[in-house]
Amino acid sequence: MKSYAPALFAAGLFAQHAAAHSIFQQAGSGSTDFDTKCTRLPPNNNPVTSVTSSDMSCNVGGASGVSGFCEVNAGDEFIVEMHAQPGDRSCANEAIGGNHFGPVLIYMSKVDDASSADGSGEWFKVDEFGYDASSKTWGTDLLNENCGKRSFKIPSKIPAGDYLVRAEAIALHTAGQQGGAQFYMSCYQVKVSGGSGGQLPAGVKIPGAYSASDPGILVDIWGNGFSEYTIPGPAVIDSSYF
Template sequence: MRTAFAISAFAATAAAHATFQELWVAGADEESTCARLPGNNNPVTSVSTNDIRCNAGSKAAASKCSVAAGDVVTVEMHQQPGDRDCTREALGGNHFGPVMVYLSKVDDAATADGSSSWFKIFELGYDSSTKVWGNDLLNKNCGKQDVTIPSDIAPGDYLLRAETIALHTASQAGGAQFYMTCYQLTVTGGGSANPTGVKFPGAYSASDPGIKVDIWGNGFTEYKIPGPAVYSG
């Protein structure tokens, strides 16, 4: 029964793509002013290209968003540009998967190319007891996910990378779909921490158990989120 459902899901959801588009800072809606929006809402499917950093066709945003260390920011995802209608799923069509957020310290967020190191500040994968995925909660919350900026990181410019991975066809090589957007931030306050990180490409392998995985199989009971551990501060 589950296999039949999976096949029907594949057929019905080919166009259910999306992008992280907006950012809220301490409850204030900054819209897309500091978002490097990609060229379209299609996913990245290769972990070995530079597109895995900030998505394909993304360009510098209009400005930087100022964020105090320790504040909560909210990334917001929708299927179409500018469409914030909460009656539609953020990422529709059974595109189940985790949600992750990274930061990268840069000299200038407006010009940084994403080649510097990234450290993870948030992740939400799969709850086997409820069978709820991280991006299920995005859909239930009008595409929004709250994330706390670590209170101890050094002030300055950062790129924030919000990502979800759709795993509905991930049982085959290259089947995972990566949706990410980078936001340009200037972090104020904070401390002196400069966490070690990972590089994109390089942080993920196409064969990672959280990237090449059959979420429809009868043997699927738990999920390993790819990438490094979350920075604890």
């Protein structure tokens, strides 16, 4: 994480605020580029700010499905991709800029039909990166370094079928006051084949998994005492599922 003098940061923060908003847009798997085929794209790049809002599941309008699906095998790599503007995949531009530092988290939810599911089921976490204190690196830093992409493994020991994949970045630049954290998420409609498991991991409801006072949501990342970060939500599922 880059360091900024508090006064300079405060002066420039709100000028950078709108320009730094972003969207999880594209998806891929291995050498396959799905583009936005299976993405429930939000109407704009603004964040959700209330942890109790139904928009927390799949963003504003995300309860409505799209016609496309991304088809993968259990155990495959899946890639989610974030950019600031719709359709802009230029690696010259930051995926999420403007000091919007924070964690990146990936959830999955088993559903009967990914094109009609509203996101109200249970979600289990399959991937996360919060903050590495030794290198002062955030999950959003890694997105910026990798052209907006975050890769994770579809668990190999989950049942085959339809899933929603929920990619989320939480911007913490104004999270020192309650309601200041910004949540950027999109859901992807995914069909998983070949899963060898018969039982799903335990899940959580979204909204419901986060509280506005959680230490990973109400946190001053600019304070002199900041040295470690607690990622909100449940732990990543047990390695035996992978």
